[in-house]
Amino acid sequence: MVDAAQHRSAVRRSGMRDVARAAGVSISTVANVLNNPAVVADATRRRVEEAMAAVGFVRSGPARQLRGLPSRLVGSVTLDQANPFYAELNRGIEDRLDEAGCLVLACSTDLEPDKERRVLRLLEEQSPRGIIVTPTGENLDELQAIARRGTPVVLLDAPRGALDLCAVTVDHVTGGRLAGEHLLALGHLRIAFVSGTWDVPPVRERLEGLRRAMAEHGAAPPIEVRMAPGDLFRGTEEAVVALLALEASAVVCLNDITAVAVVRALERRGVRVPADVSVVGYDDVPFAAHVRPALTTVRRPIRDLGRAAADLLLAELIPTHRHEELTFAPELVARATTSRRPMPGT
Amino acid sequence: MVDAAQHRSAVRRSGMRDVARAAGVSISTVANVLNNPAVVADATRRRVEEAMAAVGFVRSGPARQLRGLPSRLVGSVTLDQANPFYAELNRGIEDRLDEAGCLVLACSTDLEPDKERRVLRLLEEQSPRGIIVTPTGENLDELQAIARRGTPVVLLDAPRGALDLCAVTVDHVTGGRLAGEHLLALGHLRIAFVSGTWDVPPVRERLEGLRRAMAEHGAAPPIEVRMAPGDLFRGTEEAVVALLALEASAVVCLNDITAVAVVRALERRGVRVPADVSVVGYDDVPFAAHVRPALTTVRRPIRDLGRAAADLLLAELIPTHRHEELTFAPELVARATTSRRPMPGT
DNA sequence: TTGAAAGCGCTAACAT
DNA sequence: ATGTTAGCGCTTTCAA
Numbered sequence: 001m002v003d004a005a006q007h008r009s010a011v012r013r014s015g016m017r018d019v020a021r022a023a024g025v026s027i028s029t030v031a032n033v034l035n036n037p038a039v040v041a042d043a044t045r046r047r048v049e050e051a052m053a054a055v056g057f058v059r060s061g062p063a064r065q066l067r068g069l070p071s072r073l074v075g076s077v078t079l080d081q082a083n084p085f086y087a088e089l090n091r092g093i094e095d096r097l098d099e100a101g102c103l104v105l106a107c108s109t110d111l112e113p114d115k116e117r118r119v120l121r122l123l124e125e126q127s128p129r130g131i132i133v134t135p136t137g138e139n140l141d142e143l144q145a146i147a148r149r150g151t152p153v154v155l156l157d158a159p160r161g162a163l164d165l166c167a168v169t170v171d172h173v174t175g176g177r178l179a180g181e182h183l184l185a186l187g188h189l190r191i192a193f194v195s196g197t198w199d200v201p202p203v204r205e206r207l208e209g210l211r212r213a214m215a216e217h218g219a220a221p222p223i224e225v226r227m228a229p230g231d232l233f234r235g236t237e238e239a240v241v242a243l244l245a246l247e248a249s250a251v252v253c254l255n256d257i258t259a260v261a262v263v264r265a266l267e268r269r270g271v272r273v274p275a276d277v278s279v280v281g282y283d284d285v286p287f288a289a290h291v292r293p294a295l296t297t298v299r300r301p302i303r304d305l306g307r308a309a310a311d312l313l314l315a316e317l318i319p320t321h322r323h324e325e326l327t328f329a330p331e332l333v334a335r336a337t338t339s340r341r342p343m344p345g346t
Numbered sequence: 347m348v349d350a351a352q353h354r355s356a357v358r359r360s361g362m363r364d365v366a367r368a369a370g371v372s373i374s375t376v377a378n379v380l381n382n383p384a385v386v387a388d389a390t391r392r393r394v395e396e397a398m399a400a401v402g403f404v405r406s407g408p409a410r411q412l413r414g415l416p417s418r419l420v421g422s423v424t425l426d427q428a429n430p431f432y433a434e435l436n437r438g439i440e441d442r443l444d445e446a447g448c449l450v451l452a453c454s455t456d457l458e459p460d461k462e463r464r465v466l467r468l469l470e471e472q473s474p475r476g477i478i479v480t481p482t483g484e485n486l487d488e489l490q491a492i493a494r495r496g497t498p499v500v501l502l503d504a505p506r507g508a509l510d511l512c513a514v515t516v517d518h519v520t521g522g523r524l525a526g527e528h529l530l531a532l533g534h535l536r537i538a539f540v541s542g543t544w545d546v547p548p549v550r551e552r553l554e555g556l557r558r559a560m561a562e563h564g565a566a567p568p569i570e571v572r573m574a575p576g577d578l579f580r581g582t583e584e585a586v587v588a589l590l591a592l593e594a595s596a597v598v599c600l601n602d603i604t605a606v607a608v609v610r611a612l613e614r615r616g617v618r619v620p621a622d623v624s625v626v627g628y629d630d631v632p633f634a635a636h637v638r639p640a641l642t643t644v645r646r647p648i649r650d651l652g653r654a655a656a657d658l659l660l661a662e663l664i665p666t667h668r669h670e671e672l673t674f675a676p677e678l679v680a681r682a683t684t685s686r687r688p689m690p691g692t
Numbered sequence: 693t694t695g696a697a698a699g700c701g702c703t704a705a706c707a708t
Numbered sequence: 709a710t711g712t713t714a715g716c717g718c719t720t721t722c723a724a
Contacts, residue, residue: 011496013473015717026695031719041693056495061472062408062417063717066700071408072468073419073451081452082437084430084633091428094454103468105419106427106452108440122418122449126407127359149359149402260636287430290606292638361701372711377703387709409701412716 014055015063023051034059065127074313075105075123075131077116082108084285085255085302086134089156092306093132100314102129111198113138124151130313132156137200152316154309159201160325166312168305168326172202175298175330176209179252179280182296182332184217187341188250188278193222194239194262195254197229203254206282206298210252223248232261240265249277249341256281256288256297263291263337274339284333293336300330360401361409369397380405411473420659421451421469421477423462428454430631431601431648432480435502438652439478446660448475457544459484470497476659478502483546498662500655505547506671512658514651514672518548521644521676522555525598525626528642528678530563533687534596534624539568540585540608541600543575549600552628552644556598569594578607586611595623595687602627602634602643609637609683620685630679639682646676 016030023030025048032040033048040048051057065071076093078086086108094104105123109116116136120143123131130152135143137158144163147153155167183191191214193207210222225242227235240262243251253259259281263273273279273293281288284299308326315321362376369376371394378386379394386394397403411417422439424432432454440450451469455462462482466489469477476498481489483504490509493499501513529537537560539553556568571588573581586608589597599605605627609619619625619639627634630645654672661667 011494013495013497017717027718028695028697028720029693032694035719039693044693056491058467058495059471060412060717062411063700064719065408066406066412066702066717067719068700069719073472075449080437081427081440082433082632084433087428087430087433090452091426091454094427094452101468103421103451103453103465103472105449106436106440107449108437119449121404122447125405126419126449145402149404264636286428287633287636290610290633290637363701373702374704374712375710378710381703385709390709406701409716410703412701412718413703414716415703 013058013060015057015060018055019048019051019057022055023048070317071127071129072102073105073126073128074102074310075107075120075126075128075133077107077109077119077123077131077133077135079111079134079136080108081106083257084287085283088285088302089134089306092303093310094306095303096307096310096314100310102314109136111136111200117142120146124149127151130154130316132309132313134158136198152313154313154316156305156309157202160327164323166316166323166325168308168312168328170202170300170305170328170330172205172330173209173212175282175300176206176211176252177213178209178330178332179206179282179298180210180213180217180222182334182338183250183252183278183280184213184219186250186278186338189219189341190246190248190250191219191222192225192243192246192248192251193253194225194227194243194251194258196258197227197235206252206254222252225251227258232257236261236265240269243277244269244271250280250338251277252280252282254282256283256285256295259295259297259337260288260291263293263295274337276342278338278341280338288333289335296335296338297333298330299333301328304328359404359406361403361406364401365394365397365403368401369394416663417473417475418448419451419472419474420448420656421453421466421472421474421479423453423455423465423469423477423479423481425457425480425482426454427452429603430633431629434631434648435480435652438649439656440652441649442653442656442660446656448660455482457482457546463488466492470495473497476500476662478655478659480504482544498659500659500662502651502655503548506673510669512662512669512671514654514658514674516548516646516651516674516676518551518676519555519558521628521646522552522557522598523559524555524676524678525552525628525644526556526559526568528680528684529596529598529624529626530559530565532596532624532684535565535687536592536594536596537565537568538571538589538592538594538597539600540571540573540589540597540604542604543573543581552598552600568598571597573604578603582607582611586615589623590615590617596626596684597623598626598628600628602629602631602641605641605643605683606634606637609639609641620683622688624684624687626684634679635681642681642684643679644676645679647674650674 020027020030107119132154134156228238281295281297284297288295366373366376453465478500480502571585574584627641627643630643634641
């Protein structure tokens with residue numbers, strides 16, 4: 001007689017029960033060789049180990065979690081895992097988690113609050129060890145609620161002190177300032193800032209830093225050019241048109257991807273970079289050094305951010321844990337898209 | 347009186363039990379509003395739903411899996427999720443899985459068989475819905491064993507017909523051929539091929555395609571230059587030295603990253619691309635169009651590969667499922683790193 | 693040194 | 709329309 005369950009799938013993972021039967025011992029002995037081998041007699045242990053190999057035993061994570069053991073899953077919610085910045089970030093997270101035997105669940109929100117909410121819910125249902133998230137900003141209360149329900153949350157690039165959670169951030173005001181000071185030192189006075197379609201704090205702060213640097217140098221405030229919604233290509237074209245109308249001699253972009261797109265759009269219009277217009281990016285993603293002209297940009301230590309976030313997350317398991325906020329310093333990397341302001345009229 | 351469990355953590359997720367108590371119904375009624383809402387009286391359903399909100403109910407994925415329901419986790423094992431190719435691939439996988447309410451566990455092996463083995467084991471223990479893997483090639487038997495134990499495995503970029511599993515591949519022989527024919531058409535006769543440190547089939551096949559194209563045109567066979575182990579920088583420098591010694595007028599690289607590095611190394615030595623030497627990449631990762639000179643490369647539809655792999659994986663749940671092998675065609679994208687062979691002596 | 697038994701949160705078959 | 713119950717694979721007391 002063959003029952004329905006066996007029919008449904010010819011393959012079935014064998015569990016401790018099967019190992020126990022194969023080795024002729026009880027389930028708890030199998031549990032002991034797994035979790036407390038010292039207590040098991042050598043001969044028995046060997047017998048059990050052979051049985052494990054023979055039946056192809058694989059421990060069940062879900063069952064262990066159900067018993068209350070810490071999960072080995074960690075969620076990472078970014079705006080887009082294909083974006084080189086977040087790809088690097090996830091790798092940093094993965095590297096640190098790997099040392100702790102944990103795996104990363106990589107999710108993208110595309111900066112859509114609804115998608116973020118869906119993904120967060122899905123993640124929480126897996127009872128992960130925790131969630132590292134670059135928030136869209138629209139679900140901060142939800143994130144706090146998740147933490148309250150027992151799933152640790154680590155924020156990345158969220159406004160400082162926004163929530164009672166662990167967080168790792170970059171001092172974006174300083175980042176914007178660095179870009180500004182670099183350009184001011186090169187003699188630029190009319191500087192534009194290309195921001196994204198959505199108004200997120202980490203970008204606001206860069207603009208604010210730029211504004212401060214310019215104010216301190218007695219220059220006119222930066223002119224914000226917001227990218228049109230839709231694809232990067234269209235948005236950039238329109239931004240560049242606006243840019244040229246403004247007659248700015250330099251432009252700071254919200255990130256490297258946009259900066260490269262802006263450089264291309266300028267070149268297509270016969271505007272030379274940096275001879276006619278200087279361009280500064282943000283992040284220093286790996287390809288920034290490889291485009292031509294090589295991109296001047298504000299670097300943040302991307303993998304370190306990921307590693308730090310993972311560290312904070314793992315530390316949440318410690319009973320005496322207190323929430324902590326880590327801030328990294330950005331750094332200007334001068335390359336070939338910036339140069340001295342051209343003499344007017346030449 | 348407060349018991350130990352409560353002490354250990356102030357926060358505790360509430361389960362169906364708590365909802366049932368709060369709503370004054372049995373657990374199965376809660377289960378019904380979750381899984382079979384039509385059968386529940388309207389008033390009761392509302393009461394239960396309110397209770398769920400009130401206690402902050404989150405369904406337990408692990409518990410559901412333990413009951414034998416399909417997991418919502420899918421593993422994706424690539425060589426390096428920070429590599430733009432695999433970052434794109436993972437995004438394609440994520441997009442398709444998202445529609446099925448599944449999440450992707452992104453893992454990197456760095457082409458290290460040991461790491462791959464570790465990661466596969468960790469993944470299998472989570473009893474995921476399946477695993478999509480770009481194998482190092484050293485653990486193929488293990489992959490087959492995993493599938494036998496009940497976790498579906500989908501291969502990516504594995505040798506055709508290597509295993510009795512679903513697979514999605516690209517016709518790399520044709521890919522190599524396309525690169526070769528492009529260069530031959532431009533008059534190149536001495537062509538080198540830069541391969542990676544490790545000898546993996548998808549790269550072998552590209553070289554084989556190149557070889558065939560050259561043979562058919564009566565040209566001398568391609569000269570293989572293997573990258574030195576270690577970091578990309580060192581490896582590329584040495585490869586380029588070898589390259590120049592060979593006096594090849596064109597070089598095909600195993601992928602775009604290496605191609606860009608080769609272009610830079612050539613330029614550092616005063617060799618102009620494409621005036622003196624033509625360079626062809628492979629993959630057409632997003633930045634290939636943005637480096638300067640823009641990279642001529644063999645494109646594969648990266649996100650589509652990911653989506654297809656996810657589709658195959660999800661289809662494994664269907665009882666009548668048969669393993670399937672999908673092959674995508676590559677395509678040459680001629681940009682600015684290739685040009686007509688320079689006249690000897692000029 | 694080994695075994696018996698309870699229970700984690702859920703689903704599904706069955707009973708009411 | 710709602711409730712009772714067994715059990716998924718594991719860990720963890722406790723007893724032998």
